Each structure stands twice: as structure tokens, then as C-alpha cells.
Amino acid sequence: MSGHKNTGILISFVLAVGLLSASFTAVLMTSHYNRAQFQLLNGICRSIIDELPEAETVIPAILKDYKNKTAVPEEKSILAAYGYRQSDFSKAAPNYGIIFAAAGFLFGGGLFLAAFRHMRRKEMLRIKSLTDYLENVNTGGNGLHLREEEDEFSKLQDEIYKTVTFAYQTRDAALTARQNFAENLANIAHQLKTPITAIHLSLQMMDCPSGKENISQIRRQLERLTHLEEALLLLSRLDAGTLPFEKKEADVFTILTLAADNLQEVLSHAGVSVDIPEGKPARITADMDWTMEAIMNLLKNCMEHTPAGGVIHCSYEQNPLYTQIIIRDEGEGFAKEDLPHLFERFFRGQNAKGGGIGIGLSLAKEIIESQNGTIHAKNNPDSGACFEIRFYSHLDVTFLCYNKS
Numbered sequence: 001m002s003g004h005k006n007t008g009i010l011i012s013f014v015l016a017v018g019l020l021s022a023s024f025t026a027v028l029m030t031s032h033y034n035r036a037q038f039q040l041l042n043g044i045c046r047s048i049i050d051e052l053p054e055a056e057t058v059i060p061a062i063l064k065d066y067k068n069k070t071a072v073p074e075e076k077s078i079l080a081a082y083g084y085r086q087s088d089f090s091k092a093a094p095n096y097g098i099i100f101a102a103a104g105f106l107f108g109g110g111l112f113l114a115a116f117r118h119m120r121r122k123e124m125l126r127i128k129s130l131t132d133y134l135e136n137v138n139t140g141g142n143g144l145h146l147r148e149e150e151d152e153f154s155k156l157q158d159e160i161y162k163t164v165t166f167a168y169q170t171r172d173a174a175l176t177a178r179q180n181f182a183e184n185l186a187n188i189a190h191q192l193k194t195p196i197t198a199i200h201l202s203l204q205m206m207d208c209p210s211g212k213e214n215i216s217q218i219r220r221q222l223e224r225l226t227h228l229e230e231a232l233l234l235l236s237r238l239d240a241g242t243l244p245f246e247k248k249e250a251d252v253f254t255i256l257t258l259a260a261d262n263l264q265e266v267l268s269h270a271g272v273s274v275d276i277p278e279g280k281p282a283r284i285t286a287d288m289d290w291t292m293e294a295i296m297n298l299l300k301n302c303m304e305h306t307p308a309g310g311v312i313h314c315s316y317e318q319n320p321l322y323t324q325i326i327i328r329d330e331g332e333g334f335a336k337e338d339l340p341h342l343f344e345r346f347f348r349g350q351n352a353k354g355g356g357i358g359i360g361l362s363l364a365k366e367i368i369e370s371q372n373g374t375i376h377a378k379n380n381p382d383s384g385a386c387f388e389i390r391f392y393s394h395l396d397v398t399f400l401c402y403n404k405s
Contacts, residue, residue, distance in 0.1 A: 123152075130160060137164055238366045245287040245371060252282040252316045252323060259295040260314075266300070271308030274299065282318035284391040286371045294367040297360035298327050298387050304352075305331030305385060321393060328386040333379040342377045 045063075049056045237243040253276065260267070260274040267274065284291075302312045310330040317324050334342065338349035343365040346358040361377075368375050373391040380386050 130157060134160070134164075137167075234363060238363075238370065243290075243370070245290060247285050247287055247371065249283050249285055250288040250291065252284060252318075252325060253278050255288060255291055255295060256314050256316070256325070259292045259299060262292070263296055263299055263303070267303060270303050270306075272303045272306045272310055272312060274312045274314060276314045279316060280318070282316050282323050284323050285393075286373075286391060290367050291371065294364040295325075295327070297364040301360055302327060302329035302331070302385065302387075305329055305333075307331065322390045323393075325389040325391075326386065327389070328380055329384045331384050333383060333385050334377065339377060339379075343375070 045059050048059065234243070256276045260276060263274075299312060306312060306329045312330075313326075313328050315326045335350040338347075341347045342349065343361050345362045347362075348358045352358075365375050368389060368391075371391065373389060375390075376388045378386050378388065
């Protein structure tokens with residue numbers, strides 16, 4: 001807006017000066033014309049008096065009568081009858097009128113050209129600054145700082161800056177994704193190396209008397225590899241958006257109970273129980289099987305950190321905005337520095353136990369968030385870890401998905 005205002009002021013200034021120049025030229029031409037006419041008439045009167053002295057008394061009366069007339073009637077030209085033309089009486093004096101007109105035209109034209117060149121130069125400098133900015137970006141320079149100016153190029157500058165900023169964000173996201181991919185590959189290789197090494201060692205000891213124990217070890221490691229394979233395939237389907245969710249209304253108490261029942265064998269082996277008091281009816285719209293899978297991963301994590309004889313406590317409640325599920329254990333809780341990374345793939349915290357591969361919490365988070373939900377992890381004020389899950393009724397929760405520290 002300011003740029004258009006400045007341009008308008010400059011154009012108005014040029015027009016004003018041009019009008020003043022034209023007016024001044026017109027005044028000079030009128031003054032010159034009047035002076036030339038007066039001199040011509042004076043010369044004619046002098047010549048008449050010199051030839052006819054008696055006309056000296058008549059001429060003043062004629063001039064006075066002619067001066068007082070408001071309009072001069074069209075009469076037959078006497079001078080034309082004598083063979084004279086209008087141009088015959090303008091040769092006696094230089095044509096200053098044309099000179100003045102030409103001077104005024106040149107002055108106004110020069111001023112206009114100077115203003116035009118100034119505006120053009122300013123535009124070229126702005127175009128050059130934007131071009132230099134883009135060249136700097138293309139050569140890897142810093143493109144996040146662009147000097148702001150208010151003119152007719154402001155909108156173009158804003159669009160260029162938005163495009164460059166978006167390109168930087170896209171590049172950073174691609175670099176982050178590439179780095180994460182490399183880290184995931186390294187983690188996968190590490191996860192595969194452990195069971196493969198164990199299998200090799202067991203095979204080398206097959207000839208020993210304890211061969212049967214080695215076979216059991218091989219079986220456990222193969223089961224771990226199978227679990228890793230299934231988890232990686234599930235993650236890839238979640239990333240690609242090809243995992244089908246059959247969303248239907250499901251009862252929360254039923255989901256929690258079935259998830260605990262599916263883990264009953266491992267829970268009993270660990271000496272851990274699950275407490276799920278039945279509260280007021282609460283229903284969510286979600287895929288029951290995949291939601292149970294997410295809950296099972298959370299229960300297994302709590303089980304690994306709960307001492308024998310401990311209890312995993314589950315509760316739920318519903319309000320018009322969301323349905324909340326709380327799962328907490330009686331363990332030692334999360335290390336403070338682990339909290340921001342708990343849901344990262346292949347992350348294993350300082351207090352990690354068992355033969356986990358660090359995918360369970362990440363899977364739970366992605367399954368829940370794919371169904372309009374959020375999950376946060378925190379430590380209980382007294383002791384133990386706590387997972388807080390919320391399934392929203394109608395709200396798009398993309399902006400709510402974060403890891404609580």
C-alpha cells in the first residue's frame with residue numbers, strides 16, 4: 001500500500017509541475033503577444049500621424065472607442081483587400097512565443113523523463129534485489145532473511161518468501177525423514193544381530209549334552225525375530241496409510257477386559273494382575289481389534305516395570321468432548337530424560353527390562369492417533385508410570401498429538 005502511495009505522489013508531483021510549466025509558458029506567450037500587438041499598433045498610428053497630422057485628433061477617439069467595445073464584430077478585412085496576410089506583421093519581431101512554448105515543453109518533458117527514469121531505476125533495483133535473493137537461495141545461502149520494503153513489489157516479495165520458507169521446511173522434513181530412516185535401519189540391524197548371534201552360538205553348541213536347551217534358545221530367538229518382522233510390517237502399513245481401520249462403536253470396558261485376558265498367561269507368569277473396575281458405560285468409535293492391540297502394548301510395558309505381586313490399574317471416564325482411559329502401574333516410573341522419547345521407534349529407556357525391541361509404545365501411539373486419539377505418558381505423583389489416552393468425539397486432533405514431557 002505504501003509503495004502505491006509513493007508512486008501516486010510522484011506522478012501527482014510530475015503532473016503539478018507540468019501544469020505549472022504550461023501555465024507559466026501561456027502567461028509568457030500572452031504577454032509577448034500583447035506587447036507585439038501594442039508595438040505594431042503604435043507604429044501604425046505614428047506613421048499615420050506623420051503622413052496626416054490632422055489625424056492626431058481623430059486617432060485617440062478611435063482607439064478609445066475600440067478599447068471600450070466588449071465584442072468586436074466580424075467585418076470585411078481591409079488589410080486582406082490590400083493584399084496583406086496575418087503572417088506579414090509577425091516577421092518584424094522574433095517569434096518568442098514558439099521559443100517559450102518549446103522551452104516549456106522541453107522542461108515538462110525533461111521532468112517527466114527524469115521522474116520516469118527514477119521510477120524505472122527503482123523498479124530495476126527491486127527486481128535485482130529479489131533476483132539476487134533467489135540466486136543466493138539456489139546457491140545454498142540463507143534464504144530466511146529478506147529485507148522488507150513497502151512498494152508495488154511487496155506482494156511478489158511476500159509470495160517469494162513464503163515459497164522459499166516452504167521449500168526450506170520441505171527440505172528439513174526430508175532430511176529429518178532420511179536421518180530417521182537411517183537410524184531405523186541401524187536399529188533394525190541391531191535388533192536382528194542379537195537373535196542371529198544367539199542362534200549361531202546355539203548351533204555351535206548343539207553337539208554339547210545341553211543340546212535341548214540350545215534348541216529352546218533358538219526357538220525363543222526365532223519367535224523374537226518373528227515378532228520383530230510383524231511389528232516392522234505393521235509400522236510400514238501405518239506409515240503408508242494402508243492399515244484398514246473398521247471403526248465402529250465399542251465399549252471401553254470390554255476393550256480393556258479383552259486386552260487383559262489376551263495377556264493373562266504372561267501376566268500370571270510375571271505375578272502381575274490387572275484391576276479394571278467397571279464404571280459408567282463409555283463407548284468410543286474405533287477399530288476394536290487394533291485398539292486392543294494398542295492397549296495390550298501399554299499393559300505389557302506396565303507389566304515389565306511392575307514388581308511381582310503388583311497391580312496394573314485401569315480406569316476410564318467419558319464427557320461430551322472425549323473419552324479418557326488411564327493405565328498406570330506400581331513400578332519405579334519413567335526416567336525424566338526418557339519421557340520426551342518414549343514413543344520413538346526402537347527407543348529403550350534406562351529402566352527398560354525384558355527382551356523388548358522398543359516398538360510397542362510407538363505402535364500404540366500411531367494406532368491411537370490414527371483413530372482421532374492422543375496418548376501421553378507421565379509419572380504418578382506417588383510412584384509408577386501412567387499412560388493417559390483420549391479418544392475425541394468430533395474434533396480433529398492432529399494438532400493435539402504430542403509427547404507430554
